[in-house]
Amino acid sequence: MQKFSQADNPQASARYQRWHATIRWIRRIGAGIGIAAMLTPAEALPAPPLQSQQPPQHWISYAQLASNQFAAWLSDPADDAVVRLHSWMQERLLKGGQGLPPPLVTRVWVAPSGKVERLEFASLGNTQADSDLRALLTSQPLSEPPPPDMRQPMVLQLSLDFPQKQ
């Protein structure tokens, strides 16, 4: 998988830092379940020269859109699936003695209609939680179709967390 990490490239480090600043910003907006996103499209992408490792701006913009929209869906207290996910996390935290789930890497394929047509992620260890997460992220279309030239899947890292005080 081609990662757009530029940590080893001092010239690109500033841009990488900006990308991560974006990710931190995305984390803060999660009002229900935190979500962070990183765009790492497609294994098939050949290794680009170091100076072009930054994804095109319109890919970044679309990844921000997708991750913010996911965050909104995952934060909707009126949605039964969100309530169940919260309950599962509380139970895991309070009764199971386990911490919050580790960041979850999801691979997202978006159809030209904006609908998430395929979603892959490692199991949360609970069938209902897996099902709820899948339903939440696939039941509605994204606000915009994806850029036609964007490599898919997008790889988004979700941090399932309780909201922070804002």
Next chain:
Amino acid sequence: MQKITGDIRRATRSMRSTRLWRMLAASLLCCSCLPSQAAPAESIEAQSSGLFVNADGDVLTARHAVIGCRSLYVVKDGKVVTATLRAVSNEDDLAVLATTLKPFLSAVFQRAALPPDRSVAVFAEAYSRLLRMPDRARTLSNAITVPDEGGELQLLSGVKPGASGSAVLGAGGLVLGMIVERVAGVPSSAGMAQVHARNPAQAGGATLVKAVPAAAVKHFLRASGIDFAESDAAQISALQSPAARAFTLGVGVICG
């Protein structure tokens, strides 16, 4: 000149008839809440438009659409939230509303000025019409700029009432300005003839539409201490629809 706002009374009645409800905290551990007032908004018609200018949910709109309102509401994706005036321009027809909404994306203003000697294809439309636009994802432009108006931004556009506060988006998805008013399409000896207000029948067809250019908007936002982003990097590719991006950035504004 005709301010491009819709029917205030109809929307206000609809707004009042819609029961606002208070969201509960999603969990015992939840420390922060979603917008405190929200209501289903499918039936609510916004009178004017606005656009998100930052991730805090600040909405840029037309001053004339919000001045004198006893209460203000912003409509987005089926939700209505209350809004408050955060800043009002004394120089241009601009205002900023503070909301509790969390936008999916916010505007990126174009840093460079538009070319003064040629027209540019753009997209601008009222939020209420964007909502119902069937081919939104395939629309690349619906207006063109009029070259060199002495630093002003004018479009030849078919926007309808309700478009005040709409973003003018270039092909790269950058915001070039914000719609404020319609002027007649045919110059007269007295300058631009006025379109009579409150007569939708006269609003059809393409006419000259005035927008506040990005430079003036940015000046106002800076002076008001309101965060915004600017760039010359395209935010969408040439094959993506500025109309879809306009919908992502846009909101409806209701004067109560």
